[in-house]
Amino acid sequence: MKLKNSRIEKHHIEDFVGRTYMSFCVLLLITIIVSMVYFVASKGISTFTSGDVSVTDFLFGTKWSPEADTPSFGAFPFIMGSFLVTLLAALIASPLSLCAALFMTEIVPGWGKKLLQPVIELLAGIPSVVYGFIGLSVIVPFLRNNLPGQGIGVAAGALVLSVMILPTITSVAADALASLPQNLKESSYALGATRWQTISRVIIPTTFPAIMTGIVLGMARAFGEALAVQMVIGNAPFVPKSLFESASTLTSVITLGMGNTTMGSAHNNALWSMALVLMLMTFVFVFFVRLLERRNKI
Numbered sequence: 001m002k003l004k005n006s007r008i009e010k011h012h013i014e015d016f017v018g019r020t021y022m023s024f025c026v027l028l029l030i031t032i033i034v035s036m037v038y039f040v041a042s043k044g045i046s047t048f049t050s051g052d053v054s055v056t057d058f059l060f061g062t063k064w065s066p067e068a069d070t071p072s073f074g075a076f077p078f079i080m081g082s083f084l085v086t087l088l089a090a091l092i093a094s095p096l097s098l099c100a101a102l103f104m105t106e107i108v109p110g111w112g113k114k115l116l117q118p119v120i121e122l123l124a125g126i127p128s129v130v131y132g133f134i135g136l137s138v139i140v141p142f143l144r145n146n147l148p149g150q151g152i153g154v155a156a157g158a159l160v161l162s163v164m165i166l167p168t169i170t171s172v173a174a175d176a177l178a179s180l181p182q183n184l185k186e187s188s189y190a191l192g193a194t195r196w197q198t199i200s201r202v203i204i205p206t207t208f209p210a211i212m213t214g215i216v217l218g219m220a221r222a223f224g225e226a227l228a229v230q231m232v233i234g235n236a237p238f239v240p241k242s243l244f245e246s247a248s249t250l251t252s253v254i255t256l257g258m259g260n261t262t263m264g265s266a267h268n269n270a271l272w273s274m275a276l277v278l279m280l281m282t283f284v285f286v287f288f289v290r291l292l293e294r295r296n297k298i
Helices: 002-049 055-060 076-107 111-125 128-146 154-178 182-190 195-223 227-232 250-260 266-297
Strands: none
Touching (some): 002 055, 002 266, 055 076, 055 266, 076 111, 076 250, 111 154, 128 154, 128 227, 154 227, 195 266, 250 266
16 A cells, blocks of 8 residues: 555656646747747837838838948848749749659659658758858859859749758648548549549649648748858849849848947847848748648648
């Protein structure tokens, strides 16, 4: 009896320690997230509260000259560059990722997955600087020799980013396709549909919200990428008029300028405002992902 009571008491102690440790970890995580959001938001808003620039001029101004006698902090070229590169990368990567996921799960699920899975994992593990260096050494010379422009620009940045987000979209799409109930496909085959009719009219429409989740996650990854894009996009503070002109993104401007500014200066505050825009866009991407996941469950 005493031994049984001691075991019960030991289990209660272990349960209490486990709950306490888990609660501490969750509380610490929430504190870190809230602190980061508060820090970035307070720094970013200080640009507008100090009167250095208005919200409208910052978001829609096209002139960026922080070192001039009359400083200008128009971030619209960088916001435009970020969205343009992200959208182009998603347009390039999404069809390739969907085809790779279908190949692994529907066409040849045996050796196809054994062939592509290591490749996808390899792409996901390559550092950003390697992607940027490959883009600078291969993609930029190719574009320079075959298309108008100097090679560096929006097109080069989009191509590099499209390869970087391939693993994210492919993994999510493959998981969604693999989790599709088998009876749906068997019902389609029983009605006389071919494999391609089943894929195009049953599988893809059914898993479309999950596939879109992967695409949005890939776009979030592309929107926040800095180093690889910085190496191939040209970093020009202008709105690009074509895909072969130099441009810049929010992340590249922040990484290039943050170390060369004084904390509390107008230039430094403007960079923190760009970081705030990036954080808000991340929240938007997360919101869309949650919305798509809820639609997929319905």
